[in-house]
Amino acid sequence: MSILVDENTRVVVQGITGREGMFHTERMLKYGTKIVAGLSPKKKGANLMGIPVFGTVCEAVKETNANTSCIFLSPPHVKDAIIESIDSGIETIVCITEGVPIHDMMVVKRFLKEKGAILIGPNSPGVISPGKSKVGVMADHIHRRGNVGVVSRSGTLTYEVVSQLTELGIGQSTCVGIGGDPIVGLKFVDVLKLFDEDPETEFIVMIGEIGGDMEEEAAIYCRSSMKKPICAYIAGMGAPKEKKMGHAGAIISGEKEDAGSKIRFLKEKGIHVVDSIAKVGETVKKLLY
């Protein structure tokens, strides 16, 4: 087992003929991901790297039984693409696109809540269950199959943590990048619940950052019902107020949103918070064995 993606994942790539879409489709195929369909309205009927290209998600699902979509479209097209996927019966949608307008996401989230599909992102590096499937753009060679679940709002910061783990011989069950935007699909708490139910995951690392209160929400869940051990790291200790730190979501607009008060809150709820990014790997090792 693992969560969200595995050997049964059948992917349709929305925006397969774009530069990013093509590049990463090739890399996902190389990793062993089952990419069964591509989407490109203007190139409907074409065949790319052995993958049939369709004009609508509905058609792709009917012809190929795709159950997961991976979105590489430019920001203005994302709202339509996500809703199309939901409406076509796709179960899991991974949105890589960065820069999706927040008003579009408010509409998308209302739709998601009604239909019960799973959205990861936008502005996500994707999801990888090492050795099984990768839906996204992450550097896959640093991952090893194992028992630690990793969930994060950031791409390269996740690489840092994963490479520390792998170097210490600690593999990962699934690594989920939930995305760096203020409004995203799955939140930390949703992913923690999935990890909690996953027999392959024994330990969880949560990598949070300033802005919003997703980390706090997760901490409340951990205290009340989480069965498995967890540790966390929160980035942005040195961030000033009202300045966006790269991610649209990483901005301290309320008093509770800075790293210091987040860390205090997590600690109060009994979560082990690693105080330095350099020590995440060794801390997991200590807590795991």
Add this chain to the structure above:
Amino acid sequence: MRIHEYQAKEILKKQGIPVPEGLVIEKEEEAYNFLERFGFPIVVKAQVHCGGRGKAGLVKIVRSYGEVESAIHLLLGKISHKLLLEECENVKKELYLALIIDRKVESPRIIVGKEGGIEVEDVAKEKPYSIFSQIVDVRYGLLPYQIRRLFYFLDLDPELLGDFSLICERLYRIFINMECTLCEINPLAINDNGKFSALDAKMVFDDNALLRHRDILELYDPVQDDHREIEAKKYGLNYVKLSGDIGCIANGAGLAMATMDLVKEAGREPANFLDVGGGATKDMVKEGIRIVHSDPDVKAIFINIFGGILRCDTFALGFKESVHYLHKPIVMRLSGTNSEEGLSIIKELSAPLILVRNLKEAFEKLRELKY
């Protein structure tokens, strides 16, 4: 993106929300025409993006030509390139009205307060009973019953319901059509003639939506940002100036934040946040290095790259093209995709470089750094 008060008021006025009569001036002479029309007193307001202008002395009520002159001399130029002159209204009551995006419920929230001119966050903490709000479902929009709930909470003369409803509906229309993340009228005044008036207004637009709102983009005032931040934006780099002296360069926002944090842990202060992007090109790397190195506050630089989509050899090539002018000490960590290739390029160069293999080593070197 933020805009100035006078720009926000122009938008309100266009949509039919009442604002005080006013004039924007760039030169002192332009003021006198307005004074002839309105007499005294008038309000002189600096047009800068910061909260608490009143307390900072950037808003002056003037009662004579002498006072106007000294207010203009004080505010126009160095502090503010434009001033807003406004008639002084006879205010009976001040309220608060705003639309925000509530991240937690992932929807717009409309907020009213019984007092105006407030910092809504402080009031939410100290006097939560004086504010009230409604969550809006974006599919149906702001509904009349929600406006009535807000109105009755404010305990106003029932005669005002019609005008209040129009203001709420129009503000919501601005918020949705222009894709704002904040629309605030603070204070919303009721004058002694029983009419509403938006005495101050603040609007923030979603940067990600600006491509489909060219008209809003034209309202951007670059004077309000650090010139390095503007340059960085041009090249697609995320840069924020900070107060310390260690320049930081990393790829990816999360890693860039963690890099700053590591500098702090080592007892140093970051001079900036710089994310060259998860998928940076050679030219973006070059620009990033140039922007950080050219900051006179920067005494040393910490480069922390974890290659993913950005390959380390791409980074190294960008670095190589910058090396001829580098004279500040640099601590560099280069890991991930194609790190071997990247490091072999870097090792050929003669630069004031300290190469480290991981963040633990980087931490030690940052502590030892002398400059």
